[in-house]
Amino acid sequence: MKCIILAAGYATRLYPLTKNTAKPLLKVAGKTIMNHIMEKVEEVDVIDEIFIVTNDKFYASFQNWANDFQSKKTVHVINDQTTTNDNRLGAIADIQYVLDQAEITDDLMVLAGDNLFEFQLKDFEHFYRKVNADCITTHELDDEAEIKSTGVIEIDGENKVTSFEEKPQNPKSNLAVPPIYIYQEKTIPLIKQYINEGNNPDAPGNFIPWLIQHKSVHAFKFEGMRYDIGTLESYQKVQNLF
Incomplete structure (x- = not known):
C-alpha cells in the first residue's frame, strides 16, 4: 500500500500564520501537524512508501522537513508545480498528479495534511482488509455548524455508504x-476517469458520491475526536486542547 498526504493548499484563511509556512508544518503541542499524522502512518505496516504532495511555494520547506524526519518508510515530496491559490490543481487532481509521477498501481491510503485525529490508522487498514472494498472514515458530529462544513453520509446496516x-x-x-480514505488498486484508474469526465477536482470528498455510483464503498466508524484545522479559530482551539 502507498500513502498520499495532501499538502498542496495555500491556507489563505490562516494568514498571516501560513503566509510563509505550510499549514501541515504549523506546530501543535510542540510538533508539526505533519509529525502527528506521520506517527500514525508509521504504524501501518503494509504502507511502504509515503508521498507528500505540495506546491512550488512550500516544496523546499517540506524537503527540509522530510530530511529531518526519521521514518521506517520511504518518504517522497512531490512538487505539483503550482505557485498560488489561483492556479492550484485541487486535491483530486493532486492525487492524480502523484499517481502519474510515481506510477502507483497499489492500494492507496489518502490523507489530508491538516486533520488531526485520535483513532489509529492501523485499525482503519484492518477494517479495509475485512470488508475488501474501498473505504472512507466517519464519526458522529452533533455540532450543526460543523456538520454543514464537511462531507456527510448515510450508511446501511453493513456500513456500506x-x-x-x-x-x-x-x-x-x-x-x-x-x-481519510483507502482505495483498492483496481479503483486507481477511476480517479482519472472522474477527472476526464469534467468533475470537480478540488475537495477530495467530491470523488466519493461519484465513486458510490460505480462501486461499493464502506465506512469505518471511529471513536474519539477529529480536528480540521481550517481557520485561525480552529487552530487556536486545537492548540488549547492539546
Whole structure:
C-alpha cells in the first residue's frame, strides 16, 4: 500500500500564520501537524512508501522537513508545480498528479495534511482488509455548524455508504466524513476517469458520491475526536486542547 498526504493548499484563511509556512508544518503541542499524522502512518505496516504532495511555494520547506524526519518508510515530496491559490490543481487532481509521477498501481491510503485525529490508522487498514472494498472514515458530529462544513453520509446496516453530500445545507445524518480514505488498486484508474469526465477536482470528498455510483464503498466508524484545522479559530482551539 502507498500513502498520499495532501499538502498542496495555500491556507489563505490562516494568514498571516501560513503566509510563509505550510499549514501541515504549523506546530501543535510542540510538533508539526505533519509529525502527528506521520506517527500514525508509521504504524501501518503494509504502507511502504509515503508521498507528500505540495506546491512550488512550500516544496523546499517540506524537503527540509522530510530530511529531518526519521521514518521506517520511504518518504517522497512531490512538487505539483503550482505557485498560488489561483492556479492550484485541487486535491483530486493532486492525487492524480502523484499517481502519474510515481506510477502507483497499489492500494492507496489518502490523507489530508491538516486533520488531526485520535483513532489509529492501523485499525482503519484492518477494517479495509475485512470488508475488501474501498473505504472512507466517519464519526458522529452533533455540532450543526460543523456538520454543514464537511462531507456527510448515510450508511446501511453493513456500513456500506448509500449517500454522500459535501457541505450539505440540510444534512441527512450526523455522520461526518474526514478526508481519510483507502482505495483498492483496481479503483486507481477511476480517479482519472472522474477527472476526464469534467468533475470537480478540488475537495477530495467530491470523488466519493461519484465513486458510490460505480462501486461499493464502506465506512469505518471511529471513536474519539477529529480536528480540521481550517481557520485561525480552529487552530487556536486545537492548540488549547492539546
